[in-house]
Each structure stands twice: as C-alpha cells, then as structure tokens.
Amino acid sequence: MRTALLNYLKANLTGSITAATELPWAQGDNELYLTNKKRVYLAEPDTKQNSVIQLLNGDDIVETVTTVNGYLAVDAKNRPIDLDSALTTLRVAKDLSSITTSFRKEFDYEATIDRDVMTYTFEYRFYTIN
C-alpha cells in the first residue's frame, strides 16, 4: 500500500511540496524530513490483526489494519502557499481506486510547531478482511 500511495503522491504533489521515495530514516538526532523540508516521507506499513468474528472451528474472521505513517515538515514562519492543496492531496490519496481490498479507509494528521518548524504527522489506515 505504501507503493500505491507513494506513486499517487509523486504524481500529484507537483508544487513546492513533493514526495520523497526514501523512508523517513534519521541520522543521529536529525530526522530526514526535518532536514529536507517540504518533502513528504512515507514510512513502511505496519500491520495489526484483530479477530472480528470468532468461530467455533477456530478459523476466526480476521480484520487486518495496515497503517502507513507519513511526515512533512515546513517552515512555520513562511507557510508554503501550496500547503493547503498538498494536504488535500494527502487526504484524497486514501481513496485511491488502486487499493481495492479495503472496506474502510481512514486518514488523519496532526500539526505540531517546534521553534520555526511545523511538522505534519499523518497516518493512513486501511482495513481489510481475511
């Protein structure tokens, strides 16, 4: 799912804010997304399974939640003019038609300001039934 999201973001974030193909790794205390502002970074997906219907034969119906976290840092003093449209693109990405297996798709983000850097930490959640 990270690949599908990344392909969409690379194709649709064409202003001053773009998508990076690298993972949001850190060198020492320096997060890559803080070093390279106005670049969207997507982490590797996390997967969690919940038993939604328990069966007597032990073959429970399982819901798999795949979570993809992302990061975007921008200058808090000079807000990029295309930030709102970039956030819209990030939100619309969850409805990608190429992600067909999910019955529920969720996206949310929170913004935090630390000195002159505003960091958006966002999360995609895709629910599938196995």
Place this chain on the structure above:
Amino acid sequence: MAYINASTAVNRVKLVIIKASALAGATPAETDFYSASSNTTGAITTVANDAIVVPGLQDVTINNANGSFRWKQLDQSGENVITTNATNSLSGNFVLDPTTFFGAGTGTGAALDGIFKLSNNRTAVAFLMAPEGVTDGKRVFVGTGFISALAPTVSADSPVFVSPITIEVNGDYTVLTTAVAT
C-alpha cells in the same frame, strides 16, 4: 469436575446436515452423516449422503423446552405439575460460506441444494450436532427437522454476512455415541 470441552482442534463443535429422505433407517445414525473421521485431527474426512458440515459456526444452542401442565388441589399448599411435550430446536449463528449456503457440487443431497434452498423449499433435514467433536466415544445429538430463521445480515462495520439459523426439531433428540473415527 469434567466438562464438555470444545476448545481444541480435535474437539471442535460440528453440525452436519443431510436431507431426511437420505436416511437409511427410521432414525438417524452416525453413518448417515459421514463414513470416516479422524481421531487424530477430529476432522470429518468423508461425508455421506452429500452432507453439509456447516462451516463458520459462531455459537450453538440446544433447546429442549418441556411444556408443563399445572393444577392446584385444595389439600395441598403447592401446585402440582407434570411436563408435557417438549419444543425442541437447535439454534445458532454462522458466517455465510457461499458453497454451503447456495449449494455446490455434483451430489444429489443437501450439499447440492445448500442451506438456503433447504430452508426455502422447507425440505425435511436430519442433523448431527457434536458438542465436542466426532472422535470415538463422543456423544452427539441427532434428529430430524426443518431449517428456519435464516436472516443473513451485513453492515458497513462488519462487512461479512452472518445469519442466525434454527433447526426446528421434529420429535425428540436422540443421543448417540460415535464409533466411526479411526
């Protein structure tokens, strides 16, 4: 205290349904439902009479509700009671499996028709309900009746069809001891 343990793979609850017309005798026998099962895995390995082994069972309730007739006598302070005919039924909930719900295969029995058609056509069925599996020496309930109370439901929060199912039992339950497994 011993208890009926349905928690292990070998002792899973099983509900097997065939058409009542396929019964060899007047009352159901274990071999009407399957001809082979495994003492090692607990699985029914060969079904008989195109039986349906109902998959995806969530819960099962064995209802045996005796009726009662009460009367009062002037010489007694408490009521007298006798029991009358029982209302027997087997109820539960299950996840719909398209193969067993709509029917499939090349047989001529229950598995070909599927659970929905057996209910919709009000076909008389025979059932075997194994509370702790079908390995040798286990007690199972058998009987005949009719499938009813199907109500498949799905919702956005739970996008898997589930349905209640009731087998309205015709007459009494019979309790058998299994002996087919090897």
